[in-house]
Amino acid sequence: MSNPSSLRDLYVDPNQAWSFVPPVNPANASTSSSAAAASTSAAAVGASNSSRLPAASAYQWSTRPSHNSIFDLSPSLDLSAPSGVNPAQLFKALVASAVLQYTSTAIVMPWEVSKLLLQVQWVPRDAGEVADEFDDEVDVVGAAAAAAADDDALSDDSENDSYFHDPNATPTSGRPPVPRARVDEQGYVIRRSVLEEGTRxxxxxxxxxxxxxxxxxxxxxxxxxxxxxxxxxxxxxxxxxxxxxxxxxxxxxxxxxxxxxxxxxxxxxxxxxxxxxxxxxxxxxxxxxxxxxxxxxxxxxxxxxxxxxxxxxxxxxxxxxxxxxxxxxxxxxxxxxxxxxxxxxxxxxxxxxxxxxxxxxxxxxxxxxxxxxxxxxxxxxxxxxxxxxxxxxxxxxxxxxxxxxxxxxxxxxxxxxxxxxxxxxxxxxxxxxxxxxxxxxDLPITRSPRRRRMSSKGKEASVPREEEKTDEYQSWWRHxxxxxxxxxxxxxxxxxxxxxxxxxxxxxxxxxxxxxxx
Structure with missing residues (x-):
């Protein structure tokens, strides 16, 4: 290959550098053929010193718009259109995104509310024990009252007692007094257990x-x-x-x-x-x-x-x-x-x-x-x-x-x-x-079997062995x-x-x- 005699023919004016124009419409066949010929001649200029190509007949690269997840909800939005974004379609996309987010939050919300309530709920270790002791006291009093009622019914001196009874005296009942709820110095009822229905x-x-x-x-x-x-x-x-x-x-x-x-x-x-x-x-x-x-x-x-x-x-x-x-x-x-x-x-x-x-x-x-x-x-x-x-x-x-x-x-x-x-x-x-x-x-809490139960005759009843095994099985989680x-x-x-x-x-x-x- 022989060297050129002069480098003047290889010089290209910087003002006539490559410029990029949009691709031509394929419907116009004559314009497409001329553009293809111009592109071929432009490539030849880069390889040899045959001729130079005008700047207006070159190719232009197209750019892609950035991705936006909001516009995926409305594919009809054409950001590359000359007229710009359609306001109606943009508003629909924003509304669809808001409704989707709101609906998903509304579906999950019941589970979140229930989980949070479980997390903040205070479950003391002695829950249920004080209530059982209170019920045992009531059972003892009830058994004693029943026994007293039976003794009064079997006695033969009831009529004589009523004959010599003072009519101006305050009538008394054969039942012993039921234990009252505990109160403080100001007279407010003291809550002894979180399972008490009356104080909750x-x-x-x-x-x-x-x-x-x-x-x-x-x-x-x-x-x-x-x-x-x-x-x-x-x-x-x-x-x-x-x-x-x-x-x-x-x-x-x-x-x-x-x-x-x-x-x-x-x-x-x-x-x-x-x-x-x-x-x-x-x-x-x-x-x-x-x-x-x-x-x-x-x-x-x-x-x-x-x-x-x-x-x-x-x-x-x-x-x-x-x-x-x-x-x-x-x-x-x-x-x-x-x-x-x-x-x-x-x-x-x-x-x-x-x-x-x-x-x-x-x-x-x-x-x-x-x-x-x-x-x-x-x-x-x-x-x-x-x-x-x-x-x-x-x-x-x-x-x-x-x-x-x-x-x-x-x-x-x-x-x-x-x-x-x-x-x-x-x-x-x-x-x-x-x-x-x-x-x-150990949730949910069930009423534990009473350790002391009184029968109608005033005798203490024994606790079944099955209930004792249940207490031993739940003792670890209970404590x-x-x-x-x-x-x-x-x-x-x-x-x-x-x-x-x-x-x-x-x-x-x-x-x-x-x-x-x-």
Whole structure:
């Protein structure tokens, strides 16, 4: 190949560089053929020094609009159209997204309400024992009264006694006096047991009457002062508040995550995996910022559904009263009983979700398993990590709900629809210790067989051996509150299994949806 005699013919003016124009319409055949010829000649210019091509006959690359999940609900939205976005279609897409979010929250809300009521319900260890002793005393008195009545009926001197009886004297009965209820110095009745029907407030669901989430749902629906609508606590209360709480989480957390990534790792490309500390920190900051909403939601759920026993009329009223009586925004954010549980709860959840699946795969020698190459294996690892993580996160969540239920400052206690602990907790450690040591886990509580029963003749009857075996079998759960820390565990395990099955059946095209938890 001979070298050119001059480089002047190879020079190209920078002003006549490549320019890009939209592709031509295939309906016009003549224009298409001329454009193809122009493209061929333009390629020849790059290879040899035959000729130069005008800038207007080149090709232009088209750009694709960014993906937006909201517009997936309305495929008719054409962002690339010259006229822009159709306002009517955009409004329909936003309404469809809001209705979908609201409906999903309304479906899950009964389970969430029942789980929270089980978590805050106080079940003392001596529940039922004092009531049984009181019934035994009544039985003894009744047996003695029956024996006295029989002796009076068999005596022959009753008529003579009535003949010499003073008519002005106060009439006396043969029965001994029934023991009265204990009262304090001011004359108020002292409540000796949470199972006493006479001293239990009418708006409180009987303690220990439900052992699980489904049982609590049925109990709330059938209770006279609650009802089935109480599982949603009104449209203006828990249901709407949960909807307004879920939307900010979905909006704030990605923004904080992107801000932290741009602040600490500005040169990171989309192909690199950010450190795990960034998403954990974003979830932690988001949970801290939205913690007042979670506090208001807990208060609205635990209060009675009956209007005359309600403390708060709605989310706004609850927020105002807490601000006024419990230390303002500083008390809602930085009180030790609220701040420490919030940080632990919102920090452990993302840490377990993001770090534990990789630790499980590494422990079993499955380091080659990733979400892209082995979606089923990775889903099983996420399912196992979710189940194991509940053993740590669920007690923290239970303690956080109990500390949220108790008031601070000058606020009056909330009249809860379930039994709440009369004495407040003094922090996380104090709540954990008292739940373990002073509560019982054998729910639902049934009346234990009376250890002392009196027959009609005044003799003590023996307790059957079957009842003694039942007491020995239930003694372990009866003397520990460990089960109280894991109320709702079955529901959470079932939700994790359902999410895994749905991801297994519906996965394939998109595997990067992440692990979701109800």
């Amino acid at each position: 407030p009418e708006y409180i669901i009987p303690v220990g009457s439900a052992d699980g989430v489904w049982g609590m749902m049925k109990r709330v629906g059938r209770f006279r002062f609650e009802g089935w609508l109480a599982l949603w606590k009104g449209k203006q209360c828990s249901d709407s508040l949960s909807f307004t709480q879920t939307k900010p989480k979905n909006l704030v957390q990605p923004m904080i995550n992107g801000f932290l990534q741009g602040l600490f790792f500005p040169s990171m490309t989309p192909f690199h995996q950010p450190p795990i500390i960034l998403p954990v920190a974003s979830h932690l900051i988001t949970g801290f910022l939205l913690s007042p909403l979670d506090l208001v939601r807990t208060r609205l759920i635990i209060q009675s559904y009956t209007t005359r026993y309600q403390r708060y009329s709605g989310p706004i009223d609850a927020f105002r009263q807490i601000l006024r009586d419990e230390g303002g925004l500083r008390g809602m954010y930085f009180h030790p009983h609220l701040l420490v549980p919030t940080l632990l709860d919102n920090g452990l959840r993302p840490l377990v979700t993001l770090a534990l699946p990789g630790m499980i795969t590494s422990y079993f020698g499955w380091g080659h398993i990733t979400e892209d190459t082995h979606p089923i294996g990775w889903g099983m690892a996420e399912l196992g990590s979710s189940c194991l993580g509940l053993l740590v996160t669920l007690p923290i969540e239970t303690i956080r709900r109990r500390l949220q239920a108790q008031v601070r400052g000058s606020a009056e206690p909330v009249k809860g629809c379930v039994e709440l602990r009369p004495a407040p907790y003094n922090g996380i450690v104090d709540a954990f210790w008292h739940i373990l040591t002073e509560e019982r886990s 520990t509150g460990l089960g109280q820390l894991y109320r709702g565990l079955g529901m959470r395990l079932g939700a994790s299994a359902i999410v895994f099955v749905l991801a297994l059946v519906g996965g394939g095209e998109e595997n990067g949806g992440g692990w979701a938890e109800i």
